[in-house]
Amino acid sequence: xxxxxxxxxxxxxxxxxxxxxxxxxxxxxxxxxxxxxxxxxxxxxxxxxxxxxxxxxxxxxxxxxxxxxxxxxxxxxxxxxxxxxxxxxxxxxxxxxxxxxxxxxxxxxxxxxxxxxxxxxxxxxxxxxxxxxxxxxxxxxxxxxxxxxxxxxxxxxxxxxxxxxx
Amino acid sequence: xxxxxxxxxxxxxxxxxxxxxxxxxxxxxxxxxxxxxxxxxxxxxxxxxxxxxxxxxxxxxxxxxxxxxxxxxxxxxxxxxxxxxxxxxxxxxxxxxxxxxxxxxxxxxxxxxxxxxxxxxxxxxxxxxxxxxxxxxxxxxxxxxxxxxxxxxxxxxxxxxxxxxxxxxxxxxxxxxxxxxxx
Numbered sequence: 557x558x559x560x561x562x563x564x565x566x567x568x569x570x571x572x573x574x575x576x577x578x579x580x581x582x583x584x585x586x587x588x589x590x591x592x593x594x595x596x597x598x599x600x601x602x603x604x605x606x607x608x609x610x611x612x613x614x615x616x617x618x619x620x621x622x623x624x625x626x627x628x629x630x631x632x633x634x635x636x637x638x639x640x641x642x643x644x645x646x647x648x649x650x651x652x653x654x655x656x657x658x659x660x661x662x663x664x665x666x667x668x669x670x671x672x673x674x675x676x677x678x679x680x681x682x683x684x685x686x687x688x689x690x691x692x693x694x695x696x697x698x699x700x701x702x703x704x705x706x707x708x709x710x711x712x713x714x715x716x717x718x719x720x721x722x
Numbered sequence: 723x724x725x726x727x728x729x730x731x732x733x734x735x736x737x738x739x740x741x742x743x744x745x746x747x748x749x750x751x752x753x754x755x756x757x758x759x760x761x762x763x764x765x766x767x768x769x770x771x772x773x774x775x776x777x778x779x780x781x782x783x784x785x786x787x788x789x790x791x792x793x794x795x796x797x798x799x800x801x802x803x804x805x806x807x808x809x810x811x812x813x814x815x816x817x818x819x820x821x822x823x824x825x826x827x828x829x830x831x832x833x834x835x836x837x838x839x840x841x842x843x844x845x846x847x848x849x850x851x852x853x854x855x856x857x858x859x860x861x862x863x864x865x866x867x868x869x870x871x872x873x874x875x876x877x878x879x880x881x882x883x884x885x886x887x888x889x890x891x892x893x894x895x896x897x898x899x900x901x902x903x904x905x
Contacts, residue, residue, distance in 0.1 A: 562796065563793050563796045566792070566793070566796055567789065567793065570789055570792070571789075574780075574785055574788075574789075575780050575785075578778075578780055578785070579775070579776075579778045579780070582778055583775070583778070592784045592788070595788070596788045596791075596792070599788070599792050600792060600795075603792050603795045603796055604795070663774075664774050664775055664777060664778065665778065679775075682740065683772055683775045683776075684775070688742065689737070689740070689742050704733050704736065704737055704742075705733060707736055707740070708732055708733045708736040711736065711768055711771060714771055715767055715768075715771060718771075718774070
């Protein structure tokens, strides 16, 4: 059974979760506009469909799962209809270009784009969503041990990538 | 002290950094960190990485704009079902519209009835605008005219008095005497 949200409750969830969701979507997609649209769509689904049982218990986890699925679906569509070769939204292979960028945040996004998908999922859910290992395992449908391994590898790879560009 | 010999597994250290270790394992790592500079450096690297990830900027204008558009699609915070104290349990989709559909015609009907009764009351009290036919006086002040004839065709007379339903009317038969006429 689903329950319609009230404005007050929705506003509370929105203001609490938006920043982390946006950073998460930005880290996954590499594009600010896509990130904003994705987060908007996730909250719109919360409006339209109301609160299911899982969303009532853990709205944060529910929203992160929806954002992740939306980004992945968008990237699949982009690949399907793109005649070009598969390339990430921010090209990680041109460090000089990124090195010239003033904002460190953009370099971080670029570095995240270099990670394998599973590592990127783990590190972004942990850093932006502040999800526990158990929650990350639930979202990604993998074991807690796998989360531990992927997180460690992701951090090491990010560190190496950022040091290489400095 | 040889640090590398006693250093925890990097993944365990990573889990310690994330606060995912508990009990004895966490205590052992904590004790180890007090004497191992290498592991402390590793934690600092991860801490710097977390801070770098926090540098991603948020589009504040987009945030407000999205919130405004989304709030338009939600009902107000005050639910029609006032018996429910839980804001999330109050309303199902569409029930608020049903509430409005029922209450609005009812309110319109009541207003029409009130307006109609007020109009007819005013019409009965106010004099006619044409002035040709003044409205009849109220019943209590109305003069009652009785006109009777005798069987023998005696002259017609009348009695005029203020109508009082509790008082038995007087009926005179025949010519009034002088005394009656004086009265």
